[in-house]
Amino acid sequence: MSDGPRQADIGARLTFDLGKPGRTACSLPPCDVPEADLPPPSFLRREINLPELSQVELVRYFVALSRRNYSVDSGFYPLGSCTMKYNPKVHEKLACLPGFTSLHPLQPLATVQGALALMYDLQRWLADITGLDAVSLAPAAGAQGELTGILMIKAYLADRGEEGRSRVLVPDSAHGTNPATAAMGGFEVVTVASDGQGNTDTHALASALDDGVAALMLTLPNTLGLFDPNIGRIAEMLHRKGALLYGDGANLNALLGRARFGDMGFDIVHLNMHKTFSTPHGGGGPGSGPVVVKGYLAPYLPTPVVAKEGEGFVLATPERSIGRVGSFYGHFGVLVRAYAYLRTLGVEGLRQVSDNAVINANYVLARLRQAYHLPYDRRCMHEVVFSGSRQRAKGVRTLDIAKRLIDYGFHPPTVYFPLIVDEALMIEPTETESKEALDAFCDALLAIDREAEEEPQVVKEAPHTAPVGRLDEATAARRPVLRWRREVGSEP
Amino acid sequence: MTLPYIPNTAADRQAMLAAIGVGSVEELFADIPAEFRIGELGLPPALSEPELVRELSALAGRNRPVDGMPCFLGGGAYRHFIPSVVGEVIGRSEFATAYTPYQPEISQGTLQTIFEFQSMVCELTAMDVANAGMYDGASALAEACLMAAAISGRRRIALLSTVHPHHQAVVRTYAFGRGLAVDVMPPDDLALSEEHACLAVQQPNFFGYFLPDVEALERAVHAAGALFIVSADPISLGLFRPPGEYGADVVVGDGQSLGSPLNFGGPYLGLFACRQQYLRQMPGRIVGRTSDAQGRTGYVLTMQTREQHIRRERATSNICTSQQLVALAATVYLAAMGKLGLRQVAELCYHKAHYAAQRIAQLPGYALAFDGLFFKEFVVRCPSASGGPSELNRALLERCIVGGLDVSQYVENGVLLCVTEMNTRDEIDRLVEALAAIGGGA
Numbered sequence: 001m002s003d004g005p006r007q008a009d010i011g012a013r014l015t016f017d018l019g020k021p022g023r024t025a026c027s028l029p030p031c032d033v034p035e036a037d038l039p040p041p042s043f044l045r046r047e048i049n050l051p052e053l054s055q056v057e058l059v060r061y062f063v064a065l066s067r068r069n070y071s072v073d074s075g076f077y078p079l080g081s082c083t084m085k086y087n088p089k090v091h092e093k094l095a096c097l098p099g100f101t102s103l104h105p106l107q108p109l110a111t112v113q114g115a116l117a118l119m120y121d122l123q124r125w126l127a128d129i130t131g132l133d134a135v136s137l138a139p140a141a142g143a144q145g146e147l148t149g150i151l152m153i154k155a156y157l158a159d160r161g162e163e164g165r166s167r168v169l170v171p172d173s174a175h176g177t178n179p180a181t182a183a184m185g186g187f188e189v190v191t192v193a194s195d196g197q198g199n200t201d202t203h204a205l206a207s208a209l210d211d212g213v214a215a216l217m218l219t220l221p222n223t224l225g226l227f228d229p230n231i232g233r234i235a236e237m238l239h240r241k242g243a244l245l246y247g248d249g250a251n252l253n254a255l256l257g258r259a260r261f262g263d264m265g266f267d268i269v270h271l272n273m274h275k276t277f278s279t280p281h282g283g284g285g286p287g288s289g290p291v292v293v294k295g296y297l298a299p300y301l302p303t304p305v306v307a308k309e310g311e312g313f314v315l316a317t318p319e320r321s322i323g324r325v326g327s328f329y330g331h332f333g334v335l336v337r338a339y340a341y342l343r344t345l346g347v348e349g350l351r352q353v354s355d356n357a358v359i360n361a362n363y364v365l366a367r368l369r370q371a372y373h374l375p376y377d378r379r380c381m382h383e384v385v386f387s388g389s390r391q392r393a394k395g396v397r398t399l400d401i402a403k404r405l406i407d408y409g410f411h412p413p414t415v416y417f418p419l420i421v422d423e424a425l426m427i428e429p430t431e432t433e434s435k436e437a438l439d440a441f442c443d444a445l446l447a448i449d450r451e452a453e454e455e456p457q458v459v460k461e462a463p464h465t466a467p468v469g470r471l472d473e474a475t476a477a478r479r480p481v482l483r484w485r486r487e488v489g490s491e492p
Numbered sequence: 493m494t495l496p497y498i499p500n501t502a503a504d505r506q507a508m509l510a511a512i513g514v515g516s517v518e519e520l521f522a523d524i525p526a527e528f529r530i531g532e533l534g535l536p537p538a539l540s541e542p543e544l545v546r547e548l549s550a551l552a553g554r555n556r557p558v559d560g561m562p563c564f565l566g567g568g569a570y571r572h573f574i575p576s577v578v579g580e581v582i583g584r585s586e587f588a589t590a591y592t593p594y595q596p597e598i599s600q601g602t603l604q605t606i607f608e609f610q611s612m613v614c615e616l617t618a619m620d621v622a623n624a625g626m627y628d629g630a631s632a633l634a635e636a637c638l639m640a641a642a643i644s645g646r647r648r649i650a651l652l653s654t655v656h657p658h659h660q661a662v663v664r665t666y667a668f669g670r671g672l673a674v675d676v677m678p679p680d681d682l683a684l685s686e687e688h689a690c691l692a693v694q695q696p697n698f699f700g701y702f703l704p705d706v707e708a709l710e711r712a713v714h715a716a717g718a719l720f721i722v723s724a725d726p727i728s729l730g731l732f733r734p735p736g737e738y739g740a741d742v743v744v745g746d747g748q749s750l751g752s753p754l755n756f757g758g759p760y761l762g763l764f765a766c767r768q769q770y771l772r773q774m775p776g777r778i779v780g781r782t783s784d785a786q787g788r789t790g791y792v793l794t795m796q797t798r799e800q801h802i803r804r805e806r807a808t809s810n811i812c813t814s815q816q817l818v819a820l821a822a823t824v825y826l827a828a829m830g831k832l833g834l835r836q837v838a839e840l841c842y843h844k845a846h847y848a849a850q851r852i853a854q855l856p857g858y859a860l861a862f863d864g865l866f867f868k869e870f871v872v873r874c875p876s877a878s879g880g881p882s883e884l885n886r887a888l889l890e891r892c893i894v895g896g897l898d899v900s901q902y903v904e905n906g907v908l909l910c911v912t913e914m915n916t917r918d919e920i921d922r923l924v925e926a927l928a929a930i931g932g933g934a
Contacts, residue, residue, distance in 0.1 A: 099552025
């Protein structure tokens with residue numbers, strides 16, 4: 001298949017550079033009412049520099065760009081902590097039903113009972129899956145779910161007269177959003193070390209834990225892909241000191257149908273619909289980050305929540321609500337897809353997801369452990385973290401390994417995270433990959449390990465087959481070019 | 493049960509478990525203490541694809557989409573024409589099923605469209621730099637206020653009282669986190685002090701009207717040493733003067749109007765642009781243009797030392813995503829509308845809204861609540877004979893018309909009506925007739 005005529009440098013030409021004055025890609029109706037007087041020119045804009053393209057040019061341009069993207073539908077995408085599972089196609093079709101897309105958020109509630117019923121059931125199921133009591137679907141993404149949770153903790157503590165609890169504990173393996181969120185909540189962040197097994201160091205936790213601590217933000221399984229067997233004790237330690245246990249649900253895929261945050265002692269957890277519940281990542285959003293809490297925190301949930309009133313559904317404001325986190329009710333379009341996913345899985349399906357996600361990750365661990373250093377030598381959950389330290393000793397860095405994987409047709413794993421692993425390679429296969437796909441991926445990583453020994457230059461100069469080679473990021477940051485501008489003298 | 497999304501067969505699993513060196517999958521979950529293993533969950537039984545389609549179609553069928561009726565509801569979510577090319581492009585799974593472009597060599601599609609988006613937002617607002625997108629207009633406004641506080645070191649945020657009440661509420665939520673005070677003030681009685689980090693205004697305001705003397709506001713804000721934040725309707729910028737031309741330091745807005753359906757409130761899109769000097773305090777993803785060793789042009793995520801994954805608790809925000817697929821819709825929309833189309837859409841909204849307003853104002857008992865320049869929304873005071881805004885809307889719905897937003901808590905008997913290029917003259921005339929009948933010729 002041909003990609004059309006060869007273009008030397010696709011990246012150099014934007015929509016602004018294509019087309020000609022007078023062209024348009026849209027057709028609009030004529031004005032069918034008497035025209036009103038426009039205000040004086042001082043209120044109006046002189047011109048607007050938008051592109052002038054025909055529809056054919058526009059479509060070809062964006063199709064050409066789409067071909068320069070790697071995606072789940074093009075191949076294996078083992079980006080650790082991102083849960084890049086397959087996105088079922090029927091969900092896209094259902095989310096585009098006019099009965100969902102053409103609902104105005106402010107139209108009378110009697111005319112949106114189907115949408116509210118969907119949200120109500122989703123709230124119930126998420127509470128059930130996590131073993132917690134009440135849910136807000138409002139947060140727009142995982143990071144906003146975190147902020148929502150931290151603000152709820154702040155409001156709850158303030159109501160109890162415990163504003164003195166000004167610190168939030170965050171393990172050194174945590175995702176960067178955790179400390180960033182705690183700071184947005186006005187808390188001081190204290191880092192807690194991990195122990196030699198990759199678990200939370202309970203001695204470090206004990207010494208950091210006093211009456212000034214509001215909460216511990218814990219990801220479970222953690223970002224090393226490990227389940228902390230001391231979780232019950234950790235919850236007890238916090239609660240005894242009057243602090244809360246906050247759960248980052250980024251890695252829920254490992255626990256679906258197996259274990260529940262509420263049973264383990266978590267007070268509040270945020271989920272990621274675009275990870276665990278198969279909604280498309282969209283190249284970086286829209287996500288959806290529901291917050292699930294124990295009953296005593298339910299009065300603090302953001303407004304609105306969906307409640308049942310008689311036979312119908314209403315939007316309600318919890319009594320001590322922290323207020324709104326977004327313009328309306330969250331990413332309804334994303335929630336429709338998550339709802340469809342849960343209806344397809346049922347209870348048995350949930351368990352198949354976690355079983356296969358965990359088997360796949362452990363299989364990758366087993367196949368690669370001879371070639372790649374395993375810093376925490378134990379069975380993993382849904383993802384496995386290797387270190388490229390052995391390869392580094394040969395002069396090849398993890399970044400090089402990642403770039404070389406592109407030549408083998410794979411998206412690289414997450415690299416250099418978590419921060420506590422030197423030269424980290426964080427691999428999350430998800431349950432939607434087959435044994436054949438995993439074998440091909442492991443074969444590639446084993447081949448790259450041999451290349452690191454025999455012809456390291458090939459690895460260090462990779463990728464060789466991508467649309468562009470390694471890009472000069474240093475110059476991009478030092479002399480930022482962040483927008484198109486008409487070149488002087490190029491005016492037609 | 494065999495799920496279509498899980499390829500491992502029983503034989504695959506056996507082979508893999510053997511390679512791992514365990515006898516059963518249970519052993520892989522051994523780290524989970526026994527007391528935390530669960531038994532049953534209360535989820536309904538699984539559905540096949542045809543059953544799923546039937547169930548979701550039935551749920552969708554229990555709603556009354558506004559496409560089927562003349563609709564005059566706005567208030568922060570707008571029905572504008574979406575060219576078919578928008579859905580076609582964002583429906584391509586190469587865009588939809590990718591993630592944040594951490595590996596630029598194989599993410600040039602996403603990265604280049606973000607650069608396009610940033611460029612278009614800068615053009616639209618007449619600002620220097622824009623980020624890759626935020627959750628919605630409300631959170632973009634809140635982040636702008638936090639940014640102003642971080643830049644100025646001041647602890648109070650000032651909002652004009654005519655900012656959308658939901659957006660005000662989101663600012664308050666975010667301000668609570670950072671311990672900032674929020675002061676709401678009317679345009680004709682500004683009380684700015686040296687404690688204020690910013691003044692945020694909405695243009696056109698929540699009621700659809702342009703601020704009568706935006707220059708005076710700008711002078712007052714800058715005289716107080718604060719930042720001037722403008723939340724703008726992006727469609728209005730096809731016709732009206734952009735905030736960059738009247739002294740805005742930060743411009744935000746909701747990009748839903750640019751190619752996204754109403755979707756019962758989300759996902760929408762936060763637009764965020766600012767002056768060059770504030771670039772390093774800006775929240776969100778930013779894409780920059782660069783090249784590879786062979787001189788080929790390429791795009792990368794840049795200025796990342798502002799962000800959570802590098803800076804952790806000292807980051808400008810905790811935001812990770814950029815609402816990318818919705819931003820892509822806006823990019824395709826703006827490219828499709830182009831220089832001529834966006835102005836035409838804005839003019840259609842303006843003319844149709846004025847036609848509707850003028851006809852309604854002539855009805856006995858009805859009056860426009862405000863004088864002044866408006867764009868596509870305006871507030872009508874309805875006659876007491878109509879029973880007030882909520883009764884009026886109920887009566888309209890009985891006639892299969894979606895009325896306006898009840899704003900009687902701010903304007904006595906006020907209804908906020910919205911007219912866009914999607915409303916035909918026939919629809920407007922039907923609305924006028926219905927209002928006349930409901931008003932009882934009072």
